[in-house]
Amino acid sequence: MEEEKEYDLSEGQRLSLLERAVSMNRKVVFALVGVAVVALSTLSTLGIVALIEPDVEYATKAEVAAIRQEHQALQAQILAYEKSLEQYRKVLDSSSASAFKEILLDQEQTYQMHLTALKQGMRDLAKMLPGSRTWLEMYDEQMDIAIAESQERVAQLVALQTSALGKKKAK
Numbered sequence: 001m002e003e004e005k006e007y008d009l010s011e012g013q014r015l016s017l018l019e020r021a022v023s024m025n026r027k028v029v030f031a032l033v034g035v036a037v038v039a040l041s042t043l044s045t046l047g048i049v050a051l052i053e054p055d056v057e058y059a060t061k062a063e064v065a066a067i068r069q070e071h072q073a074l075q076a077q078i079l080a081y082e083k084s085l086e087q088y089r090k091v092l093d094s095s096s097a098s099a100f101k102e103i104l105l106d107q108e109q110t111y112q113m114h115l116t117a118l119k120q121g122m123r124d125l126a127k128m129l130p131g132s133r134t135w136l137e138m139y140d141e142q143m144d145i146a147i148a149e150s151q152e153r154v155a156q157l158v159a160l161q162t163s164a165l166g167k168k169k170a171k
Contacts, residue, residue: 101157108154112147119143 009017059067119140126136 101160105154105157108150108157112150112154115143115147115150119147 122136122139122143126132
């Protein structure tokens with residue numbers, strides 16, 4: 001009898017039970033649709049990102065080890081070059097190139113002082129002799145050219161790289 005009581009429901013009770021069941025089914029269906037939409041959007045986003053993302057190749061341990069060995073070999077070569085550079089500097093210091101350069105610089109400066117003194121003496125002599133402006137101007141131009149050439153030689157000698165200049169750049 002108890003089983004019959006369960007099935008003996010009035011029309012209103014049956015309708016309310018059906019409405020609750022339908023309402024519950026709607027909620028479940030909406031939840032499943034929502035989960036499906038989220039899953040589809042996630043899958044599509046992951047697919048798009050996978051297509052856009054460039055293929056990255058990572059180095060293997062063997063490649064990294066080979067690069068490290070190459071780096072060590074290059075470091076050893078750098079040390080060898082630095083040692084040979086020091087030896088070349090010692091050879092250059094023991095050569096007479098630096099001394100010869102200094103002698104030439106001193107000689108050019110003495111030559112410039114001599115030309116300047118000679119030019120001044122010519123001016124003094126021209127002041128003493130009447131009508132001597134013509135030859136003074138002519139020789140004055142030649143003296144200016146000689147002094148300018150001497151100054152160019154000094155600039156070239158200064159620019160020459162010797163061991164003393166190389167040390168100044170290295171420090």
